[in-house]
Amino acid sequence: MDGRTRVTAAIGAEEASRQEKRTSRSRNLAILLAVGLVWFGLDMLTKSWINGSYEVGQTVVGPILGLVQFTLVHNTGMAWGMFGDSTTALGVMSLVVCCVLIVYLLALSPRASVAEAVGIALVVAGGLGNALDRFTLGYVVDFIEPVFIDFPVFNVADIGVTCGFVLFLGGLLLRERREAARERALMNGDASQDSQGPDLP
Template sequence: MIADTGASQTAPRAHRARNGAIVAVIVVLLLGTDQATKAFFNQFPVGSVVAGPFGDILCLRTVHNTGAAWGMMDGATVLLGVLSVAVVAVLLVFLFVLAPDASPLSAVAVGLVAAGGIGNAIDRFALGYVVDFIQPLFIDFPVFNVADIGVTCGFVLLVLSLLLQRPASDSENPEPAN
């Protein structure tokens, strides 16, 4: 007997369409916000405190970052840009090819990482640095931007979504004895 593959492919196709819409909306909104805020802060001289401090919580200060967080890989902006694009490509392949039935949470996660990765890659390739402007004051932490928030939150959500989707192993759900 030959199985009807049309019905079995309808669900993954619908999931891909739903996830594609989720990713597209998140990328447009977050990438737009990221690029607009960076353009605003990039008008000010490097090191300028544009606003704040707001209590002992944070201030908004313009920084040009040619490396990664905490000064790692300083000057490797092109390499980090290429790495960002590669990570985004791998995550999109994961979501749309390897896991076509992925949850909406996975799509949100990939959308956040993609928007953040693309936002920082645009800066790296167009400007030669990433514009950072959110400086925490209550902790020793690097200055960051909207794209960094997207990447960080997206990776946390991706790990969470993968843990929630993890199939139960046979030892966790033993079949009843006959």
């Protein structure tokens, strides 16, 4: 492969990379909005229903398959009662984390995978849902209580944050492995072509 062909190939690869980034950024924005809005809406709907219809400490739904029951709890802190008097600070922290994740998805890592985008959307939706509770109510509405294990009461937002983090981390690790394998393949290909020597006229 002569020098001119190498330059042409490099320019083509760079343009393809830019196009891929633009496409991925648009796709990830759509995922962020769609998944985030659906999960945020589900969180708000369930909280509004149970908080507006029942009393704190009241068990609304008995054990479901021996796994969970619905018991209304107002949580001013974190899990296991930690930071119980810091609800506003925790709300601000949630907003900061959400902003960082959005910037990462749309600006710093435009080629993020679908799994990363869905994971971030769930984390952001859950973080914003709990932050809204803290700022407007002064507490987070929790109601999903495990009955088979000693575990804090949680809500739909918490499910989104936990599952979203796992999905994001898994997608990130998988993408990095694929990109590393792609780079190794390209390097091996270049080395193979170089070993063959220059093209004869």
